[in-house]
Amino acid sequence: QKEVEQDPGPLSVPEGAIVSLNCTYSNSAFQYFMWYRQYSRKGPELLMYTYSSGNKEDGRFTAQVDKSSKYISLFIRDSQPSDSATYLCAMKGGSGGGADGLTFGKGTHLIIQP
């Protein structure tokens, strides 16, 4: 079983729809959870960063963490064609500073149809 599972898609939705992106994980040591957006042939861009369980909202984006289910989500409201990209979830344990690096899902390719 991989540490982080993420559906690769593609996920295609019409403009204006609410998008739900998800990751599951198996390592209970993960304490920090991030979402990155990566456009084709570009580096990942940090969108959201959350610690432990709960919700965090930033503009059209909401990140949700459920540690009991080992499940994290990213919701995008009022989706725009410019949101079309690959979305990567990333996680990290709570100890050792930067030692572990980030553990990434393989990414979900999202397409917003105009």
Added chain:
Amino acid sequence: EAGVTQSPTHLIKTRGQQATLRCSPISGHTSVYWYQQALGLGLQFLLWYDEGEERNRGNFPPRFSGRQFPNYSSELNVNALELEDSALYLCASSYPSSYNEQFFGPGTRLTVL
């Protein structure tokens, strides 16, 4: 604020050669991380440098090495290149003790022929 920069953008090498990739972190960031993004494998942690020292490495052989300079820029060296080393190599940086908020550069695409 200038972001993380990486050079070169593209690099083409043949099997057995050595490749050198460079990274300049965001001003004020002292930690530099290297990741490999190979097709079908996703991003994998390679190396972590902090305050000029290698602090940890991922599950990669010793032919992947690097260093961090006094100005916190970093270099990744890959020796004895193999075909499967073809990938996008991403550098990220973070503020001291903010290891969880890593900001990525655009990457160097290495092709091994």
